[in-house]
Amino acid sequence: MDNKTPRSIIPTQGNMLEELTFRAKLIFRLLGDRRVSPLVKLLPFAGLAYWLLPLPIDNMIPVIDDAALVWLTTYFFIELCPTEVIREHVKELANNNNIVETINHTEPTGEVIDGEATDIQE
Numbered sequence: 001m002d003n004k005t006p007r008s009i010i011p012t013q014g015n016m017l018e019e020l021t022f023r024a025k026l027i028f029r030l031l032g033d034r035r036v037s038p039l040v041k042l043l044p045f046a047g048l049a050y051w052l053l054p055l056p057i058d059n060m061i062p063v064i065d066d067a068a069l070v071w072l073t074t075y076f077f078i079e080l081c082p083t084e085v086i087r088e089h090v091k092e093l094a095n096n097n098n099i100v101e102t103i104n105h106t107e108p109t110g111e112v113i114d115g116e117a118t119d120i121q122e
Helices: 016-032 038-052 066-080 083-096
Strands: none
Touching (some): 016 038
């Protein structure tokens, strides 16, 4: 068994929208998985509840932006899920989306093009 963190298992996507979509799918899969602790499953719901419901506590924590709190709760949710469960769901999602797995963080292959730039002033 290796000691990879959940963060190093999740492949990086091409752009931010694809990254958010992939993470949302992963979160929904993990919420439905029985191997994830019910207490850990409360984290994303707590973040969404804080964001959607106007609570008196919102005035007590003015430093934390609502979006940042939702991000933090989903981040910690993924970090607290079992690594093997995350790895399984990431592989299934990667296969479903035809994503090349970057679990091992290999360097991208391709040709490097060298060039020069010149400022043209009129």
